[in-house]
Amino acid sequence: MRQIKVLLVDDSAVVRQVVQAILDKEPDIQVMATAADPIFALDKLSRAWPDVIVLDVEMPRMDGITFLKKIMVERPTPIVICSSLTEKGAETTMQALAAGAVEIVTKPRFGLKSFLQESAATLVTAVRTAAQANVRQLMPKASRPGAPRQEAVPASPGGHAMARTTERIVAIGTSTGGTQALEAILTPLPRVCPGLVIVQHMPEKFTASFAERLNSLCRIEVREARHNDRVLPGLALIAPGGKHMLLKRSGAYYHVEVVDGPQVNRHRPSVDVLFRSVARFAGKNATGIIMTGMGDDGARGLKDMARAGAGTVAQDEASCVVFGMPKEAIKLGAVDRVLPLQELPLAILGQKG
Structure with missing residues (x-):
């Protein structure tokens, strides 16, 4: 069985620990590396490239959106957003989806450990789904080779x-x-x-x-x-x-x-x-x-x-x-x-x- 290699990027040590434990339980998934922010993640990517990236969007040094856009330009890769259930988190996640993210997995501000364990099946499904995604269709329209400009469709x-x-x-x-x-x-x-x-x-x-x-x-x-x-x-x-x-x-x-x-x-x-x-x-x-x-x-x-x-x-x-x-x-x-x-x-x- 070919394993799905995952890079996990989140500034919370608890989230990294719990998510890695959940994913590593699955025989078809392997967390190949974790990183506390996108700068550390870029260093890991210089050595090995994953099949899927699980990414927080609110992080220090470089935010998740900037990192996501960089990845989608340089080497498009399926990305699962791990986002907080807040109004600000929702707006940021919309930007991430528009930039080419595949799926959303939500997390609350508090009770992270128990919540993530209860949502283990959702997380695993999101990673498996992302691994099957047609990445070309995830690229922002302006980045797709030969992408036509959408004109208005006339009414009948x-x-x-x-x-x-x-x-x-x-x-x-x-x-x-x-x-x-x-x-x-x-x-x-x-x-x-x-x-x-x-x-x-x-x-x-x-x-x-x-x-x-x-x-x-x-x-x-x-x-x-x-x-x-x-x-x-x-x-x-x-x-x-x-x-x-x-x-x-x-x-x-x-x-x-x-x-x-x-x-x-x-x-x-x-x-x-x-x-x-x-x-x-x-x-x-x-x-x-x-x-x-x-x-x-x-x-x-x-x-x-x-x-x-x-x-x-x-x-x-x-x-x-x-x-x-x-x-x-x-x-x-x-x-x-x-x-x-x-x-x-x-x-x-x-x-x-």
């Missing part, structure tokens, strides 16, 4: 877009690599477009910062969903971390319910929960899009949408960071079309690429 011709889109719903599910992928497909959309409901696997407190960042970049409005929010043209609602989001219909109007509940497919929010509700309440008026991510969350829900008459789309393997979720949906026979990332905005608008 004829001036009837608003009439058509008031009833149309687009449901999107994504996980690993989804933060960059969602930015790529939402930023070109015109202000007049179908209402969007989105599940991005992300911890609690991080989805609000993610939605705010997208809102600052997009022509459409993007925000974290609140219970009973209306689904409207030109608005994208992102499920809050730690809650499920379901679509409901009241008369001619769609709205979302944001609810507690057990994890589904090891996730809360779950793509399957959203897609199944869209199948039930929107049926053929909906389009479902499943994008980059590890695992099978969303595959069965997308199949339900297809049975209800909805259009169903999967992101293609070449443009995914991890082709797990789309692959499972395709295997299940839930997908009408497989499209590259750059054609998904046209699918959202109901146009053919």
Whole structure:
């Protein structure tokens, strides 16, 4: 069995000790080195290069974002961010994801040892997922060779877009690599477009910062969903971390319910929960899009949408960071079309690429 070699960079000796113990228990993972800050890490990297880097973002001498950007330019490597559950930590983590990080593992300010031990499975899964990531797709757009500039996608011709889109719903599910992928497909959309409901696997407190960042970049409005929010043209609602989001219909109007509940497919929010509700309440008026991510969350829900008459789309393997979720949906026979990332905005608008 080939081992995943990990470099752990964190200024907390407790975190380094606990994380190393958790990872070293796994037969397929080996912590090859630890470092208290990025300067020490660069010295270790001059001698040996890991498969995955587990990185804190708030450290002395050189912050984690600067280090991450340096790595992604010099030798792109899958990076798992180990971030604190604070507002500041969430904002910094969004910068890290935009710069090319793969996954987030959260840590509290206090009770680190017991928390990290309870979250051992999450940490191990994050490292394994990162090791399978298509690093080219993680590189910031400006760094990718020949990366095209994203232009605005025109609204449907004829001036009837608003009439058509008031009833149309687009449901999107994504996980690993989804933060960059969602930015790529939402930023070109015109202000007049179908209402969007989105599940991005992300911890609690991080989805609000993610939605705010997208809102600052997009022509459409993007925000974290609140219970009973209306689904409207030109608005994208992102499920809050730690809650499920379901679509409901009241008369001619769609709205979302944001609810507690057990994890589904090891996730809360779950793509399957959203897609199944869209199948039930929107049926053929909906389009479902499943994008980059590890695992099978969303595959069965997308199949339900297809049975209800909805259009169903999967992101293609070449443009995914991890082709797990789309692959499972395709295997299940839930997908009408497989499209590259750059054609998904046209699918959202109901146009053919």
